Amino acid sequence: MYLMGIDGGGSTVRVMIITPDLTVRAEYIGPAVNPSAIGRDEAARRIQDAMRENIRQGGLAPEQIAGVGVGVAGASNRYAWAVDWLRTTVHAVTPNANIVPSSDFEIALVGAHGQRLGILLLAGTGSLAYGVNGAGDSALVGGWGYLLGDEGSGYWLGMRALQVAARMADGRGPDTALYAAVMTALKLDDPLELIPWLYQQPARVQDVARLAPLVLDSATQGDKVARSLVDTAAMELTLAVRTIRHRLDLHGHQPMFAGSLLSTANPLSEQVCQLLDMPSLPTPRYTPVMGGALLARAAQ
Amino acid sequence: MYLMGIDGGGSTVRVMIITPDLTVRAEYIGPAVNPSAIGRDEAARRIQDAMRENIRQGGLAPEQIAGVGVGVAGASNRYAWAVDWLRTTVHAVTPNANIVPSSDFEIALVGAHGQRLGILLLAGTGSLAYGVNGAGDSALVGGWGYLLGDEGSGYWLGMRALQVAARMADGRGPDTALYAAVMTALKLDDPLELIPWLYQQPARVQDVARLAPLVLDSATQGDKVARSLVDTAAMELTLAVRTIRHRLDLHGHQPMFAGSLLSTANPLSEQVCQLLDMPSLPTPRYTPVMGGALLARAAQ
Numbered sequence: 194m195y196l197m198g199i200d201g202g203g204s205t206v207r208v209m210i211i212t213p214d215l216t217v218r219a220e221y222i223g224p225a226v227n228p229s230a231i232g233r234d235e236a237a238r239r240i241q242d243a244m245r246e247n248i249r250q251g252g253l254a255p256e257q258i259a260g261v262g263v264g265v266a267g268a269s270n271r272y273a274w275a276v277d278w279l280r281t282t283v284h285a286v287t288p289n290a291n292i293v294p295s296s297d298f299e300i301a302l303v304g305a306h307g308q309r310l311g312i313l314l315l316a317g318t319g320s321l322a323y324g325v326n327g328a329g330d331s332a333l334v335g336g337w338g339y340l341l342g343d344e345g346s347g348y349w350l351g352m353r354a355l356q357v358a359a360r361m362a363d364g365r366g367p368d369t370a371l372y373a374a375v376m377t378a379l380k381l382d383d384p385l386e387l388i389p390w391l392y393q394q395p396a397r398v399q400d401v402a403r404l405a406p407l408v409l410d411s412a413t414q415g416d417k418v419a420r421s422l423v424d425t426a427a428m429e430l431t432l433a434v435r436t437i438r439h440r441l442d443l444h445g446h447q448p449m450f451a452g453s454l455l456s457t458a459n460p461l462s463e464q465v466c467q468l469l470d471m472p473s474l475p476t477p478r479y480t481p482v483m484g485g486a487l488l489a490r491a492a493q
Numbered sequence: 494m495y496l497m498g499i500d501g502g503g504s505t506v507r508v509m510i511i512t513p514d515l516t517v518r519a520e521y522i523g524p525a526v527n528p529s530a531i532g533r534d535e536a537a538r539r540i541q542d543a544m545r546e547n548i549r550q551g552g553l554a555p556e557q558i559a560g561v562g563v564g565v566a567g568a569s570n571r572y573a574w575a576v577d578w579l580r581t582t583v584h585a586v587t588p589n590a591n592i593v594p595s596s597d598f599e600i601a602l603v604g605a606h607g608q609r610l611g612i613l614l615l616a617g618t619g620s621l622a623y624g625v626n627g628a629g630d631s632a633l634v635g636g637w638g639y640l641l642g643d644e645g646s647g648y649w650l651g652m653r654a655l656q657v658a659a660r661m662a663d664g665r666g667p668d669t670a671l672y673a674a675v676m677t678a679l680k681l682d683d684p685l686e687l688i689p690w691l692y693q694q695p696a697r698v699q700d701v702a703r704l705a706p707l708v709l710d711s712a713t714q715g716d717k718v719a720r721s722l723v724d725t726a727a728m729e730l731t732l733a734v735r736t737i738r739h740r741l742d743l744h745g746h747q748p749m750f751a752g753s754l755l756s757t758a759n760p761l762s763e764q765v766c767q768l769l770d771m772p773s774l775p776t777p778r779y780t781p782v783m784g785g786a787l788l789a790r791a792a793q
Contacts, residue, residue, distance in 0.1 A: 229692075271685060334663045340652065341659050341691055352640065359641050363634040365736045385571060391641055392529070394694070436665045 194259045194493070197247070197287065198485025199240060200300055201226040201265030203318060206240060207482040208247040210258070213490055219251035220482070228278070229267040236265070237282040244286040258287040262488030264300035264481065271296070271333070293488045297481065298323045298336070298451075304484025305449035305477035309491065312437050314430060314465070317452030318402040320346035322433035326441040334433045334440075339398050344429035345461075347402030347454055353422045354404050355387060369418035374407040405454060412460045420460075427464035430455075434469060449475050494559045494793070497547070497587065498785025499540065500600055501526040501565030503618060506540060507782040508547040510558070513790055519551035520782070528578070529567040536565070537582040544586045558587040562788030564600035564781065571596070571633070593788045597781065598623045598636070598751075604784025605749035605777035609791065612737050614730060614765070617752030618702040620646035622733035626741040634733045634740075639698050644729035645761075647702035647754055653722045654704050655687060669718035674707040705754060712760045720760075727764035730755075734769060749775050 195218060200207040206226045210218040223243035228236040240263075248255055261283050268275040279294035295303075302313035302323055312324040320343050321336035339348045358375045360366025362384035376382070379390060391397060411419035434448050447469065455462045455474075462474055479487070495518060500507040506526040510518040523543035528536035540563075548555055561583050568575040579594035595603075602613035602623055612624040620643050621636035639648045658675045660666025662684035676682070679690060691697060711719035734748050747769065755762045755774075762774055779787070 332664075334665055337659045338688060338692060341655055341687060355641055359637045363733075363736060364632075364740050365634055365732055387641060388638060392638060396696070432665055433663075436663060440664050 195251070195253060195257050196486045196489040196493075197244070197258050197261040197290070198300065198482040198487070198489065199244070199261065199263040199265070199283070200297065200480070200482035200485055201236075201240065201263070201268070202297060202481070203227065203266050206243050206265075207480075208243045209482045209486055210247060210251045210253065211483070211486045211490075213493075215483070218253070219247050221247035221250060226265060227267040228265070233278060236268075237278070240265070240282050241286050244283070248286075255287050256289050258290045260291045260293070260489030260493050261287055262293040262295055262300060262303075262485035262492070264295040264297040264485055266297040269296035269298070269336075270294045291489070291492050293485075293492045295485065295488055298333070299325075299331070300484035300488060301451045301481040302449070302484065303487050304479040304481045305451065305475075307478040307487070309488065312434060312443060312446050312448035313451055314434050314448040314455060315451040316346050316426075316430055316454040316461070318347050318399060319343045320349065320430065320433070320452070322430070322437045322448065324437035324441045324443055324446075326443050330441060332437055332440045334436045339396070339401075345426035345433075346452075347405040348398055349429075350408045350422060350426055350454075350461075351401040351404035354408050354419075355391065355401065357418050357422070359384060359387065367418055370411045370414065370416040371407060371419055374411055375404060378404060378407055409459045409461060423460050423464060426461055427468055430461075430465050431468040447471055447475065449477050451477070451481075495551070495553060495557050496786045496789040496793070497544070497558050497561040497590070498600065498782040498787070498789065499544070499561065499563040499565070499583070500597065500780070500782035500785055501536075501540065501563070501568070502597060502781070503527065503566050506543050506565075507780075508543045509782045509786055510547055510551045510553065511783070511786045511790075513793075515783070515786075518553070519547050521547035521550060526565055527567040528565070533578060536568075537578070540565070540582050541586050544583070548586075555587050556589050558590045560591045560593070560789030560793050561587055562593040562595055562600060562603075562785035562792070564595040564597040564785055566597040569596035569598070569636075570594045591789070591792050593785075593792050595785065595788055598633070599625075599631070600784035600788060601751045601781040602749070602784065603787050604779040604781045605751060605775075607778040607787070609788065612734060612743060612746050612748035613751055614734050614748040614755060615751040616646050616726075616730055616754040616761070618647050618699060619643045620649065620730065620733070620752070622730070622737045622748065624737035624741045624743055624746075626743050630741060632737055632740045634736045639696070639701075645726035645733075646752075647705035648698055649729075650708045650722060650726055650754075650761075651701040651704035654708050654719075655691065655701065657718050657722070659684060659687065667718055670711045670714065670716040671707060671719055674711055675704060678704060678707055709754075709759045709761060723760050723764065726761055727768055730761075730765050731768040747771055747775060749777050751777070751781075
């Protein structure tokens, strides 16, 4: 019997085939499949291409795949349309498989904990906390996207860096090393150039998130404004975990971390650990794509 | 001698012809001319059409216009391209005129004060404070647009209303009457529907700003979360005025108000008055389009 996991993240799709004892038979990486970025039809085509290529590399026939767990960014199973869309997309390639429509953050949780139980705290371009308790109930906090939420995320930190730079340029806000850091990183001479830079279409969500390391670096070097931004981000992320614990009665459960900002040791990840009484950065057990395959195994 | 003012605001362009004693000869209102929304060529065409129509209504020949003061949203004279563009656009219709390229906020200041001196505090969809001192030096604080700034503006208040609704839905933030107010105003049943509503293209800047009155109403009715948003907005707007005073040595100068949020009596405009020790809402002397004409007169 073979099981497949599909992890449609922000920049790639990963597909993996395993046996029930978690031996990896084949793994394939293809281009990003977020349906809100490229449309549902193109996203479905790319997922199916990646599945076929992965099956071919494994030397298998599509009919041999008994189960598929799939999570795709922008197509969380919170949405009825996404459940149907994920099922239809996967079924077209693997007609014999028991399909488990999930979400990118759920397969990350399952991968990190090795089971569908616990808390995941994610801070990359966006941010969210997700939890599943022993009764199988789940809860999501955050994940509202760059305008409405994403507190403590890379976009949030990057946008705050731009805002404190603008406030310093106005004479409204305190001096901060972030002003020069931002101008240098974006190769701009005049802060007014931030305006045409920022308001281009499509929205510069990734480009803004890429400024987050400037905040972490400036905080490390003692800039008070940057330090204060990191403090607020850490409090927001901690609040998200505490809200999940409260909603799911998961008191005492420590989260696994995901996303570029929490996967490395830096002032933000360290402060979140401190606020949550965690001695060190937690080490995820498996990858998200393995999490998808584990969901498929559990559903057999 | 005839003088013309042109006020290219967010939703209309107003053109006015006056005599030097400020008698209005003709006034015309046409469609919006913001070049970053409709492109520079189309914006220039609309401005020229409005000028020609205004001159026709005044029973004049274009050659009789001796001076034009022009301010257009999205084409502030802070930008070299905009100065050239405003001059070229206007010159094509009124070849004999002395042209004064200005900005939408400067003609508003000149109109409100009756002269190019003083402070203007604007809070509509966006926000800014602008000042001109006795030496003719000017300074702008804010005006960075909806992503980077606009603290205390309609967009800012509307987005904060959406954010506190999302935080309440998550169980992360306190209960607030703004949750039900937002859901009712947007005719949504499930807070998750906020996500597709908000992230449509083009960005829903005006639609978000239209939620600001919900915050003012909820604050009036005693909602603590709404009250706290109004408090923060009032502090941001007050800080902008204080920064202008400091930068231009305009201590003691009270601002004139502009924009939908400050042009009426409401919890925000009242609190800004209180923080700035103003006994009541200030009454602008003239309109922005008259401010443009006044700039043209002063340059004769």
